Amino acid sequence: MKVKLFATLKERAGAPEIVLQGAATTVAEVRQRIAEQYPHLAALAARSIVAVNHQFAFDADPVHPDDEIALFPPVSGG
Amino acid sequence: MKVKLFATLKERAGAPEIVLQGAATTVAEVRQRIAEQYPHLAALAARSIVAVNHQFAFDADPVHPDDEIALFPPVSGG
């Protein structure tokens, strides 16, 4: 399962995308996999936002293997 | 004493300026002179605005021979 990264998260990871091992069926599980498999992102990820298929997603929301998942800090556009 | 005209008033008078005979010491007298000396402007002038030296002026306000006097309809800029 791939997760796109933006801004601080991309910079910290050194890549625009990370790959998670093992299945995740909810947003909460995605967050958990990131914390386990990318411990240097864990603190940042905890206060980051998850989007699934271009919509904001919350812990109980389901994820499917072919969803586009993204993790990013609170936005600051404008 | 000269009076500048704008918009409908200028069109009705056929000129950008009219000359009043006789002295006028207040805005009310200016209006009266216009009605007497330019009867075809009288109806329009009655609902027009007077400005003296680029400021709105009212019936009791004084006018002096060298003031710049103007008569125009309610504005519609923008």
Add this chain to the structure above:
Amino acid sequence: MSTAEPTVIEITAAPIDLNALQRAVTTPRDGAVVLFTGTVRGQTGDVETIQLEYEAYTEMALAKLRQIAEEMRARFPLIHGIALVQRVGAMEVGEPTVAVVVSASHRGDGAFEAARYGIDRLKQIVPIWKKEVRPDGSAWVEGDYMPAVGD
């Protein structure tokens, strides 16, 4: 008012350039610019307008625009740059006829409200008139605001 707070006041026959006005009013402290522009409306209900022709009492109009800028600064003390520009002459449907532009550090500093106030006042007290050219002829448009003492 310091030189760091630009005030652009113009009655002009030239087309209004919103990009140039944005640059003119924006100071290094500004992160927000609100621009209002009036345009020639071609359709008002079933009435069609082809063109508007604007005439100004230029010297007085400039004095009144300066007065409005002062009123805006007094009412909205956090704003910085101001531009008040009225175009005169003939203008086609869709063209900007007037611009009220306000800059401020942040979008919540009153720039929206100041721009709205500026265009409202401009339509009340700035001696400018328009003649509407319609398919069936042309006529002067009259406003309905009568100035009060202090305007």
Add this chain to the structure above:
Amino acid sequence: MSTAEPTVIEITAAPIDLNALQRAVTTPRDGAVVLFTGTVRGQTGDVETIQLEYEAYTEMALAKLRQIAEEMRARFPLIHGIALVQRVGAMEVGEPTVAVVVSASHRGDGAFEAARYGIDRLKQIVPIWKKEVRPDGSAWVEGDYMPAVGD
């Protein structure tokens, strides 16, 4: 929404052209256009900014801008054209970074309020981030809004 109500949605690296956006949103029924533009602020109190660098999650940002345009139309039913444009890449002090443009028949038809709503929402829910370049280095700016269900 009919074709008479243009909606311009863009994430672009090109400079923002306010004149072009005014023309793009103005329909023949419109007499009023409100444009908000955010600019790179060079001074915030004593802090100096040299440049801002914007990055977007482009596909999602476009979806969120479209959603904001729909929200604006639902809340301000008298408005006509809408443009929501965010520039990305490096921008210097004074340059427009974003534009929210709204047209309507009259200035009292909600264009001011819709533009304000649009920029507020854009700063809340559109996935764009900026990195500030200061004399002493650079840092990502973080927003403080956390999306709610339905955002």
